[in-house]
Amino acid sequence: MIRLENVSKNYSNGVEALKNINMEIEEGEFVFIVGDSGSGKSTLIKLLLKELEPTEGSIEVDGIELTKMKRRHVPMYRRKIGCVFQEFRLLKDRNVYENVAFAQRVVATPSKKIRKDVPRILSTVGLAEKYRSLPKQLSGGEQQRVALARALVNKPSIILADEPTGNLDPKNSRDIMKLLTEINERGTTVLVVTHDREMVNLMKKRVIAMRKGVIVSDERNAGYDHEN
Amino acid sequence: MYSLASMATMAACIFMFGIFFCLVQNVNYIVQIAESGVAVTAFFDEGMSEAEILEIGEKIEDRSEVSELVYVSAEEAWEEYKEIYFSENPQLAEGFADDNPLANSAHFEIYVSDVELQDELVTYIESIEGVRKINQSEDIANILSDFNVLIGYASVAIIGLLLAVSIFLISNTITIGINSRREEIGIMKLIGATNAFARTPFLIEGIIIGFVGAVIPLIVLFFGYSKLVAYVTGEFNLLTGVLQFLPVMELFKTLIPIALVLSVGIGFFGSFFTTRKHLRV
Numbered sequence: 001m002i003r004l005e006n007v008s009k010n011y012s013n014g015v016e017a018l019k020n021i022n023m024e025i026e027e028g029e030f031v032f033i034v035g036d037s038g039s040g041k042s043t044l045i046k047l048l049l050k051e052l053e054p055t056e057g058s059i060e061v062d063g064i065e066l067t068k069m070k071r072r073h074v075p076m077y078r079r080k081i082g083c084v085f086q087e088f089r090l091l092k093d094r095n096v097y098e099n100v101a102f103a104q105r106v107v108a109t110p111s112k113k114i115r116k117d118v119p120r121i122l123s124t125v126g127l128a129e130k131y132r133s134l135p136k137q138l139s140g141g142e143q144q145r146v147a148l149a150r151a152l153v154n155k156p157s158i159i160l161a162d163e164p165t166g167n168l169d170p171k172n173s174r175d176i177m178k179l180l181t182e183i184n185e186r187g188t189t190v191l192v193v194t195h196d197r198e199m200v201n202l203m204k205k206r207v208i209a210m211r212k213g214v215i216v217s218d219e220r221n222a223g224y225d226h227e228n
Numbered sequence: 229m230y231s232l233a234s235m236a237t238m239a240a241c242i243f244m245f246g247i248f249f250c251l252v253q254n255v256n257y258i259v260q261i262a263e264s265g266v267a268v269t270a271f272f273d274e275g276m277s278e279a280e281i282l283e284i285g286e287k288i289e290d291r292s293e294v295s296e297l298v299y300v301s302a303e304e305a306w307e308e309y310k311e312i313y314f315s316e317n318p319q320l321a322e323g324f325a326d327d328n329p330l331a332n333s334a335h336f337e338i339y340v341s342d343v344e345l346q347d348e349l350v351t352y353i354e355s356i357e358g359v360r361k362i363n364q365s366e367d368i369a370n371i372l373s374d375f376n377v378l379i380g381y382a383s384v385a386i387i388g389l390l391l392a393v394s395i396f397l398i399s400n401t402i403t404i405g406i407n408s409r410r411e412e413i414g415i416m417k418l419i420g421a422t423n424a425f426a427r428t429p430f431l432i433e434g435i436i437i438g439f440v441g442a443v444i445p446l447i448v449l450f451f452g453y454s455k456l457v458a459y460v461t462g463e464f465n466l467l468t469g470v471l472q473f474l475p476v477m478e479l480f481k482t483l484i485p486i487a488l489v490l491s492v493g494i495g496f497f498g499s500f501f502t503t504r505k506h507l508r509v
Contacts, residue, residue, distance in 0.1 A: 075420045075421060077420075078417075079419075083418050091411075103419045106416055106420060154420075
């Protein structure tokens with residue numbers, strides 16, 4: 001599903017964010033990528049979203065070689081991926097319904113389908129009752145669930161979650177992880193970048209640990225502390 | 229807010245453009261009328277027959293610079309002279325009854341299509357055998373010609389300046405709009421929005437700014453010009469011989485499409501290039 005071969009990324013200021021990374025993630029896997037700040041996790045996410053180009057190496061996602069992809073094909077590629085971010089990145093002036101519907105409007109989904117899909121996905125994340133609320137009227141956990149609904153509504157084959165529990169309390173963190181697990185059990189590949197030691201230890205999934213731009217461990221059914 | 233400011237500036241630019249356009253068109257119109265009165269007069273060698281003179285006339289008339297050619301025979305010249313100088317004492321002219329003192333004054337009054345071509349035409353006529361003398365109002369021709377050139381340069385300079393100012397303002401407005409919506413655009417692009425999807429609202433905004441920025445000054449100019457023409461022609465009758473205004477409809481049938489194309493074009497292309505520069509995610 002996702003394959004990185006000898007991927008390096010050097011920034012123009014001389015920082016070597018990734019050094020010769022090799023990684024393979026199968027379809028339907030649930031993978032945590034853990035590591036301290038500066039370990040290269042965010043750069044990895046940006047490469048997978050084709051926000052950045054690698055300096056060396058090749059990246060293949062769902063059979064598509066990203067380094068050879070033309071710029072005009074990037075939007076279609078991104079539609080295969082659902083993104084969730086630590087800071088939620090919701091549109092503050094639009095309510096819950098509109099935030100989720102926005103993702104479908106962007107990909108030109110017919111209005112009739114939007115009216116059917118949005119309530120269904122809001123129900124999945126437990127926010128059916130709050131569809132009229134603005135983001136500022138919701139708790140952090142609820143906002144993250146809206147972000148998750150937005151990521152899921154276009155039925156992506158991969159979910160990339162960058163610190164999805166970073167701004168949440170333990171209970172909300174567990175709820176979000178439970179939702180991600182359910183999504184994964186339905187066949188979606190889930191890639192979670194996190195610092196959340198407790199959550200990683202609890203989930204017992206595949207854990208790829210990074211430090212200073214290199215992979216230091218890659219274990220299945222592992223915990224955060226395995227690397228130490 | 230920024231859009232309103234942009235619209236106002238665009239309107240001001242188009243208003244200035246409109247005023248300048250009206251001025252230039254009217255000056256051109258007046259110059260054209262003045263040009264049509266500028267003529268070259270060609271006289272011929274003594275003893276030439278009328279048939280020979282008319283033959284030369286045909287040659288001259290074939291030239292593209294000539295808009296009109298009027299033949300004045302020696303008799304007509306004398307009649308005209310009598311009317312001007314002997315109208316109060318016609319008996320004095322009787323003494324010349326059988327002896328036309330202007331017997332060799334048959335001539336052509338030649339009107340040029342463009343005053344700038346007058347020199348070229350005069351050189352040609354001078355080269356024709358049988359032509360004795362040419363009278364031309366060189367000063368008027370030169371003044372009108374210089375004035376036309378001056379207006380041409382001034383038009384290009386002012387229109388160019390206005391265009392540059394408008395493009396700069398539209399570009400600034402769109403940049404500010406993009407910056408204030410950067411978060412939204414970023415989310416859009418990560419979800420999989422195409423460049424065209426992210427761009428369309430800004431292009432529409434640019435077109436609306438251009439359209440409204442043209443329509444408002446055009447309405448003001450239309451009524452302003454109509455009132456001015458009515459006022460000047462009504463209140464200053466003496467000036468009507470000198471000041472000839474272009475009819476309102478004739479002026480605006482050119483000004484409206486030019487202003488709209490210019491303004492909407494600036495709005496569209498200003499947005500197009502600004503979004504292309506800033507929306508690469």
